[in-house]
Amino acid sequence: MPKFLHTADWQMGRAFSRFETEDGAALVEARFEAIEKIARLANEHQCDAVLVAGDVFDAQTVADRTIRRVFNATGAFRGPWVMLPGNHDAALAESVWTRAQRLGAVPDNVHAALEPGVINLEPQGLAILCAPLTQRNTYSDLTEAFSTWETPERLIRVGLAHGSVQGVLSDDIDSANPISPNRAEAARLDYLALGDWHGTRQIDGRTWYSGTPEPERFRNNSAGYALIVDVPGPGALPQVTPLETGRYQWHQWRETLTVESDLDQLLERLGELPEPSVVDLRLEGAITLAGEERLTNALSVAEARFRSIQCDRSGLQLAPTDDDVAALKADGYVGEVIEHLRSHQQDDDAEAARDALAILAGLLKDRKQETSE
């Protein structure tokens, strides 16, 4: 009754450029922690092996420190790890793998499947049919050879591949490496462990994408899981259990503010998010001066709470109400300027007009406070 953990797309060495340095570093750190968590889970669930279906590394030339840390992170699980080169870390003549081997960073229990072929894990009762990517670009189905590879009958046949199952996934995945949708059946596989799609996804009874263990993008595709695969015996249908591994939740909201209550709802939702979140807001519509103030305050609070929050207000008009303007007590030509800026927020230069108005309002408000004091 072999049982193994299926994971993929660790993308180690990736940097998160859109975030502040500190946030980016934390997100990178979270990915190392995810590996450690996988190792722990494998132990907890008494897995016989851990299969990584490609893209362990995000690039061929990552820092030595990154390489060492990746393998160190696997330390908790002493059983065999089979790691498959994907499109980001293909087994080229010189690759991150050869370097890792040269560095002596690869522990004995980690099998890097640098060549197509079968890795027999006799004690574990597993035969791993590996289809590593050995070219920078591959346009043929590397798993086609699986059918021709014979394995001992007593061993469970598990395919390990990286690419996109044809006709099932949307077109915008980042790998062109095609995989036939009925590969598991055609090659008499008990299970086909796939990588490349960053969300957890079942293709058929025996074919799964595990997804990346720690989300690294806003696309909402249920990332942040590893799969525990339990195969009762050769030919039997495997039992697959997704386990949560991710630390941060990534949220991307596109909101349009029209009435006062829209802002209230938004702020309420924001408040409900858990702390380890990465939030990306894009606001459109219009907002009053008072609303703007509230929003700014709320974002300021959110910044402290969440791992990261980014808010794009370029589509949001600043629409001071007459009361707002009256409160500013702007007379003479300054009043004319405010009117001008209010009315020019639909122009090409709307953003500048909005910002200018915000600045002006701020200055006037400060002055009002000064005088009131």
Added chain:
Amino acid sequence: MKLRRLQVEQLRQFRQPFVLDSLEPGLNLIHGPNESGKSTLVRAIRAAFFERYRTSSVDDLRPWGDSAAAPTITLDFEARSQSWHLVKSFLQRKRCDLTIDSASYSEDEAEEKLAELLGFQFSAKGVSKPEHWGVPGLLWVEQGTGQNIEQAVEHAGDHLKSALNSLVGEVASTGGDELIDQVRTRWRELFTPTGKPRGDYQKLEREREEHQQAIDELQARIRKYQEQVDRLGKLKQDHERIQHERPWEEAERQLEHARERFRQVEKLEQQQAQEKETLAHLQSNRQLLRQNQEQLQSLSRKLDVRTAELEKARRELEQTEARSASVASNIEAAKAAYEAAARQVEQARLQETWSRLEQDIRRLEQHNQTLTENLKSAQQYQQALEQAREQARENRIDAAAVKALKNTEHQWNEESIRSQAIATRLTWQLEPGARLALNDEAVEGEGERQLLESSRLVIPGVGTLGITPGGEDLASTRRKLAALRQTLAEQMQALGVESVQQAEQRVAAHESAERTLQHTLELLKSVAPVGIEQLLADQKEAESRLRKAKTELQSRRAPEGPAGVTDVASAEAGRAKAEARLAEAEAEERKHQTELLTRRQSRDSANSEWQQLQNEVQNPEHQKQLRKLATELADIDRKQGSLEAGLQAREQEIQQAHPTILKQDIDRYQRSISNLRQAQEDRQRELRDIQVRLEAWGAEGLEEQFNEKAADLEQCNRRYQELHRRARALDLLLSLLTDKRQALTRRLQAPLQKHLDHYLSLLFPQATLEVDEHLRPGTFTRGAELGQIAELSFGAREQMGLISRLAYADLLREAGRPTLVILDDTLVHSDTDRLEDMKRILFDAANRHQILLFTCHPEKWSDLGVVPRDIQVMKERLENPG
């Protein structure tokens, strides 16, 4: 504001109190010469307002040399419907007291009131400067500064604008300028004054570029790294494939094959060379044999030749011998002919001698006869010659003398004729028998006489008649005639003649004789050219020769045969011919003999040679040798034939094998092997190199670096975008605020423009002067003229300055501000017409403002309509009251 009274004391030349009171609310003309204190009064008014009472920087106010002085100024004026009384003392007694109606202020408070009233500032330290003067700076014109209005307007700007604001009633915006300042301060955090990014904004822009550059570099390196990885992959693949295929081994096999074939060809070539040598030997051997054979065969040919030669020699001998008889007979005949011819010659000679002698005799006889005849003739001629000679001797006369005589006669004749012409002619016809004697000469009958000399005619019976010829030349003619007659006589005497005719006859006779002589002499010569004696000798000689010839003839025998049959010459010719023929025949004979001998010898030698050769050829050894040679030659020919055929076949074989190509093949295979091995080694080396390089580069973690750099750039970008947005917003806000404010200012300018136009129309009708945004007079137009005030002449600028100031004064007054215009010796550069216009303007302005006009040219202002006040007079009045 109306100044009522001004008092100064202990101030420059006004050591004693000086009062200028009863000042008019309108125009006041105060004059005085230079140094009278005119400018001091102006200075005093300025000091009273602008200088802080406690300043020590007003030493110029102190009277000269009076260190204890306390310059004091007292002013009384009305403003804001209140009475103001100001007393200000400097230096030794620093005080300031101000009373407004009943309220009193002193010191700083008093000064603040003044500043607030008039609109100026105090200097923080030291003497007051133009930038503090504000409105008074504009309205109080110092000597010689009337044209400079820009600075003054700027310094009065705020006051003017606040006056305008209150006037137009428009709200400039509460704290609008302050707001602009705030925005500008924020703007300046991002921009330099010229609008270039600064500070963080600029730094981020630069950093962005730096990051981009770093990223570009990293990208380039990553690309290179990937290229090297690809190269490594390909090399590895190639290396393994080549190592597996070992293509050089195939080449080595081919090389061995080519070498084998080449060795075979080499062997063939060696054989070929050997056989070629053998063939050469055979060929030379054959040639030797051939030579021997030819030599032997040539003996027989020679024998044939010799036989023929012998035959020929024999034949020729026979022919020669056959001709011997005819040669002998020829010579006999020639001899006989010659002898006959010789005899003929002898006979001919004999005959010839005979006939010559006969001929000689005949000739000599004839000669002798001729000579005899000649001799006779010569003797006759000799005689005639003697006669002629005698004749000539007898008549010999000098021909020249005769000629002279004739000449003289001729002259005498001529003279005679002349004398007759002049002479007295005496003609007479006498009765026959009557006789007269003339000069003792008897005269009868009829006659005539020329009388040249006095003559006496005696008439017998009658007496004597004297006749004396007249005429002047008569005497000379007479003398000449006498001389000529004398000469004539002498000449005739010399000649021995009696008359001229006789002389002439003698000449003729002589000549005739001479001719005869000559003729006879010729005749003589013709018969005896060398004289008669010779002729005689010749004749004797001829006779002797004749005798001798006759004797010889008789001694000779007479020739045989008929005379003249054969002449000697032809006989001689005939003999010579016969002789030649004989010689010919003899030569023929000798030649024949020689030929005969020669041919005989030829035949003998030919015979002996033939015999010798004949013996040799007939030898049996010779025949045997010939036969042997023939066999040997045939053998050699056969051998040569087979050898050549063999050679040709082998040559073809060698050619078909292409030994040079084979050699090239070997070379080619060798190179290929070396290249293939080298290429593989190179590959291995490159493989190692790339491996090493990639290991080094890989250690740098290029892509991770790149990711980090990209993150840096993006952050930088984000920050930059934020600032950029802020910058754009500030830019927009600032420009909006300033634009709106300017628009407002422009609206405020209108009232000022109105006042300016009022004065300008008085000075320059149809001209315009525009006020700029800082309320300064700016663009000036007059007809087609367009320009700035600064471009006008000094005089015009001063006038413009003044009307502008008056316009400001009007504006301030309209806004309820106090105005006082002080002009210190102004408009000195204006011409009369303009000054006239300016006077109208000043008079007009004085309706609204108090104007103090100080001048040292009161005559220029006499028509200003006000009473001028003389400082000098006032001073004197003060010093000497009453």
